[in-house]
Amino acid sequence: MRGAGPFGSGGICAERQALAEIRLQNLHKNFGDFVAVRDIDFTVDDGEFFVMLGPSGCGKTTTLRMIAGLEMPSSGQILIDGEDVTWNRASQRDIAFVFQLFALYPHMTVRRNVSFPLRLAGVPRREVKERTEEIARLLRIEHLLDLGVGGLSAGDRQRVALGRAIVRRAKAFLMDEPLGALDAEFRDVMCEELRLLHDRLRSTTVYVTHDQVEAMAMADRICVMNHAEVLQIGKPAEVYSRPATKFVAGFIGSPSMNFLPIGEAVPQGSKSVIVNGSEIQVPETLEGISHPRGFLGARAEHIVMSDGGALRGTVFGVEYMGARQLVTVDTAAGRLKLRAPNTVRVKDGENVGLDFMTDRLSLFDGDTDLALQTRERR
Ligand code: ATP
Numbered sequence: 001m002r003g004a005g006p007f008g009s010g011g012i013c014a015e016r017q018a019l020a021e022i023r024l025q026n027l028h029k030n031f032g033d034f035v036a037v038r039d040i041d042f043t044v045d046d047g048e049f050f051v052m053l054g055p056s057g058c059g060k061t062t063t064l065r066m067i068a069g070l071e072m073p074s075s076g077q078i079l080i081d082g083e084d085v086t087w088n089r090a091s092q093r094d095i096a097f098v099f100q101l102f103a104l105y106p107h108m109t110v111r112r113n114v115s116f117p118l119r120l121a122g123v124p125r126r127e128v129k130e131r132t133e134e135i136a137r138l139l140r141i142e143h144l145l146d147l148g149v150g151g152l153s154a155g156d157r158q159r160v161a162l163g164r165a166i167v168r169r170a171k172a173f174l175m176d177e178p179l180g181a182l183d184a185e186f187r188d189v190m191c192e193e194l195r196l197l198h199d200r201l202r203s204t205t206v207y208v209t210h211d212q213v214e215a216m217a218m219a220d221r222i223c224v225m226n227h228a229e230v231l232q233i234g235k236p237a238e239v240y241s242r243p244a245t246k247f248v249a250g251f252i253g254s255p256s257m258n259f260l261p262i263g264e265a266v267p268q269g270s271k272s273v274i275v276n277g278s279e280i281q282v283p284e285t286l287e288g289i290s291h292p293r294g295f296l297g298a299r300a301e302h303i304v305m306s307d308g309g310a311l312r313g314t315v316f317g318v319e320y321m322g323a324r325q326l327v328t329v330d331t332a333a334g335r336l337k338l339r340a341p342n343t344v345r346v347k348d349g350e351n352v353g354l355d356f357m358t359d360r361l362s363l364f365d366g367d368t369d370l371a372l373q374t375r376e377r378r
Pocket of ligand 1: 031034035036054055056057058059060061062063210
């Protein structure tokens with residue numbers, strides 16, 4: 001799928017954008033006594049689609065604004081392509097910023113909106129025309145070029161805003177919830193288009209969202225934040241299957257991971273834990289939990305209904321989802337959600353046994369929230 005799609009070839013697409021690795025070193029931001037971003041350290045590789053994901057208020061936008069030069073850090077450094085730009089003005093950084101609430105110039109046509117940055121930079125008229133039309137082709141708004149922006153749909157307005165952001169061939173794109181104003185169906189379409197556009201341009205992109213589905217669909221790597229801190233950086237599959245903390249495990253995935261309280265210390269080298277009196281096999285622990293506040297984490301697709309079952313419970317509800325069904329089971333260890341093929345017959349109120357796929361399970365320390373290191377999965 002990637003690499004093909006609706007976007008044309010040649011011109012701006014064939015032309016590789018300028019190199020831009022973005023490095024943040026111990027970046028910190030206070031607003032008075034309040035810490036909005038705490039000692040963040042990461043490198044966005046040249047050409048990477050890097051998504052910053054986290055709940056509202058965790059510091060994503062503040063970090064993005066510091067990269068853009070719209071907010072000055074309290075301490076730390078920002079390097080773009082090896083050059084320290086920490087104290088450079090936004091206009092000196094050659095970075096394009098796309099906000100959610102895109103402000104198009106209402107009195108201008110689509111053409112004049114898209115070409116605005118080029119005209120401002122004094123690009124010759126013929127080149128302005130060529131590049132504007134090329135971007136319009138890329139974003140499939142060619143037929144709208146000579147219309148005013150007032151009557152456009154939300155999606156077309158978003159495309160015009162994107163066109164205006166990318167026409168300039170900036171070193172990198174920073175996007176702050178650019179799809180947030182769109183309805184769910186159109187957001188899916190734009191998600192895919194944005195990713196295809198990125199595969200064409202290969203420009204370094206830092207994309208902020210609180211929507212984990214968007215992040216999983218688009219990112220080369222996801223940076224999960226909470227309370228001003230980075231909790232984990234990894235490929236979508238890594239943060240999904242090997243979450244570094246209980247927060248990450250709960251934030252990523254729908255439904256979120258099931259957590260079962262362990263209720264006793266877990267020594268290093270354990271191969272099983274006791275959950276509410278039942279023994280459940282787990283991957284061998286390479287470190288222990290010294291107190292009784294640990295959690296066993298299991299994704300819905302890693303719990304299987306069986307006649308025996310390590311744990312038993314009563315079916316609370318069944319949601320049909322086409323090929324699969326999502327079954328909610330109340331157990332003495334709490335309410336669990338599991339995915340089962342739709343060929344499995346199950347009904348509300350039924351008593352069922354549950355087994356867990358040992359090598360897929362995670363263990364979390366209830367005090368630190370951190371995932372325990374376990375022996376490599378088979
Ligand atoms: P959202 O998606 O809601 O914008 P976010 O993760 O992007 O969330 P930020 O906008 O970076 O979060 O804000 C982080 C914290 O810093 C929030 O608690 C916010 O209220 C606070 N904050 C941001 N800007 C300022 C400011 N100029 N003055 C004081 N506090 C601020």
